[in-house]
Amino acid sequence: MHDLLTEFEREEIVFERLDAWAQASPDAVYLYDGEGDRELTFGYVSEATDWIAGHLARLGVTPGQRISALTPNSLIAALAMFGIWKAGGxxxxxxYTFAGKLLAYTLNDTQPAWLLVDRQMTPRLAEIVGDLACPPRVIVYDAPEGAPDFIRPADRLPLPDVFRPIDWMELLSPAPRPNFTATFSDPASVVYTSGTTGPSKGVVLPFRCLNQYCFLARKLLTRDDVIYCDLPLYHIAGAFALVARAAWVGCEVAVWNRFSPQDFWRRIAKRGATTAILLDVMTPWLMKAPPSERDRQTTLAKVHLQPLPLNHQEIARRFGFDIVTTGFGQTESGLGLCLAIEEMPDGEGTPAEYWKGATRDHLRQVAAQFGIPVASGESVATKGAMGRPMPFHEVAILNERGYPCAPGEVGELCFRPKIPGLLFDGYLGKPEATLKAFRHLWFHTGDAAYADENGDYFFVDRLGDRLRRRGENFSSYIVEDLLYQLPEIALCAVFPIPGAESDEDDIVAFVVPKADAALTEAAVFEWAERHLPKYMQPRHVRVVAELPRTLTNKVEKYKLRAQVLRELGATESRA
Incomplete structure (x- = not known):
């Protein structure tokens, strides 16, 4: 444990590791931009992010100031992320799917000094300028000519003067790097996560929290590995578990702006990617393709599946995934539980001529060092397997009174750090929510789980009124609040049902129209498509005269849920 902690503390600050690799191997590829087919070396990225930091300091950015980024461009987001950190921001x-009320709320809650935004998204800022309490200065990124999102200068709409915009390219000219040294407790990032009973909350993450989130994952790799990333960088998995992890490892990360089931394997082959994260609906989409004798002719041997589907071995056997990892990862708590699975015997998965990077023996050595179980694929047959605690986390399953549950008894999954700064620092500007999350001196995840008599942990379900769709966790409250912007709606109730295609949720909305309003289901669908992010759009809509309520006037969503499931001929089981 002592040796592990020493190693952990020595590698605390991620941008220092980027600079160290730039010194050791300046010409090695760090970032491959799949959208622009460009290779960026450690040396270039280190120098360019020094310049970005220097210009941010020149513009008045001081340590601790928040800088927001609204961009679907993973390369630009990655450069901005490291540049902001080096400036102390x-x-x-x-x-980047946010617009209107959602975008205004997030900016008002964050109160950033600066906002980096893609040109294609500047009209969204113009629409909400009157709703912003303190409009930030804006840095505008213009895609180069020939790029799919290029906008001709003549077609660019001017931003309101209050934003005082500058050009992103101003930050990519030589400038002296500011003299800032980070410590483990300094804030590194604010990432917004779901609110179970209210608006989303900004999770304040210190550098140590990023460190622990990636610690095991990066130790499972070597410099010969290539990380594949098609997750957005507003997501902790994309920004930290993939892009930042490569900076720690000293290996390449190949980034694309979004997941494509049609192009996935072509991308893997193009860069020889060895590891990836596949969330929720991604594996069902890949499995829909007709089987081919070429399915296993790939370098992708090590995959993280979260949550772990029951058919994980079927997936692994089809595509030759030798090693699958899973666990429990969350914005607030990082990676607190982990399990490694050897899906197939040696030699039966990835062909030897395709294998590169960390070996099975390397996996076993690291797992033993961390105390993480390594199981065979056949032995992991219980739904929701998450493995065992990481070395710096204390884990408990607690009941509603805060007492430990017996083995097999379902309660709330809770974490407690063994060293300072391991978990998040709190919810930005929401001390009451922070205190509630840390009640009984444990961080409460909001997820139901149980531990068996062997000390292995299993996920059961989400607590509260949360939904999960397209890899996003969010509350029904947010969707209801947005639907109320449709003038014809008097009341609405939103809730999840088991997804038709995966373990994700399908969203149901029951709406009560205002008196004399001619509201149809088609009108609700059409409005939602125009105003809601795709992952928040209901799959089922019912227009009704009234909603069932309790004596205390709470909507009885369980009755509505049962009604829809009966209509669809479904069951409440997620099996």
Whole structure:
């Protein structure tokens, strides 16, 4: 444990590791930009992010100031992230599907000094300028000519003067790097996560929290590995578990702006990617393709599946995934539980001529060092397997009174750090929510789980009124609040049902129209498509005269859920 902690503390600050690799191997590829087919070396990225930091300091950015980013461009987001950190700023990515009320709320809650935004998204800022309490200065990124998102200068709409915009390219000219040294407790990022009973909350993450989130994952790799990333950088998995992890390892990360089931394997082959994260609906989409004798002719041997599907071995056997990892990862708590699975015997997965990077023996050695179980694929047959605690986390399953549950008894999954700064620092500007999350001196995840008599942990379900769709966790409250912007709606109730295609949720909305309003289901669908992010759009809509309520006037969503499931001929089981 002592040796592990020493190693952990020595590698605390991620941008220092980027600079160290730039000194050791300046010409090695760090970032491959799949959208622009460009290779960026450790040396270039280190120098370019020094310049970005220098210009941010020149523009008045001081340590601790928050800088937001609203961009679907993973390369630009990655460069901005490291540049912001080197200036002492706090990287605050925003979900780039946000617009209108969602975007205004996030900016008002974050109160950034600066906002990096893609040109294609500047009209969204113009639409909400009147709703912003303190409009930030804006840095505008213009895609180069020939790029799919290029906008001709003549077609660019001017931003309101209050934003005082500058050009992103101003930050990529030589400038002296500011003299800033980070410590483990300094804030690194604010990432927005779901609110179970209210608006989303900004999770304040210190550098140590990023360190622990990636610690095991990076130790499982070597410099010969290539990380594949198609997750957005407003997501902790994309920004930290993939892009930042490569900076720690000293290996390449190949980034694309979004997941494509049609192009996935072509991308893997193009860079010889050895590891990836596949979330929720991604594996069902890949499995839909007709089987081919070439399915296993790939370098992708090590995959993280979260949550772990029951058919994980079927997936692994088809595509030749030798090693699958899973666990429990969350914005607030990082990676607190982990399990490694050897899906197939040696030699039966990835062909020897395709294998590169960390070996099975390397995996076994690291797992033993961390105390992480390594199981065979056949032995992991219980749904929701998450493995065992990471070395710096204390884990408990607690009941509603805060007492430990017996083995097999379902309660709330809770974490407690063994060293300072391991978990998040709190919810930005929401001390009451922070205190509630840390009640009984444990961080409460909001997820139901149980531990068996062997000390292995299993996920059961989400607590509260949360939904999960397209890899996003969010609350029904947010969707309801947005639907109320449709003038014809008097009341609405939103809730999840088991997804038709995966373990994700399908969203159901029951709406009550205002008196004399001619509201149809088609009108609700059409409005949602125009105003809601795709992952928040209901799959099922019912227009009704009234909603069932309790004596205390709470909507009885369980009755509505049962009604829809009966209509669809479904069951409440997620099996």
């Amino acid at each position: 706090v990287f605050c990515p925003i979900n």
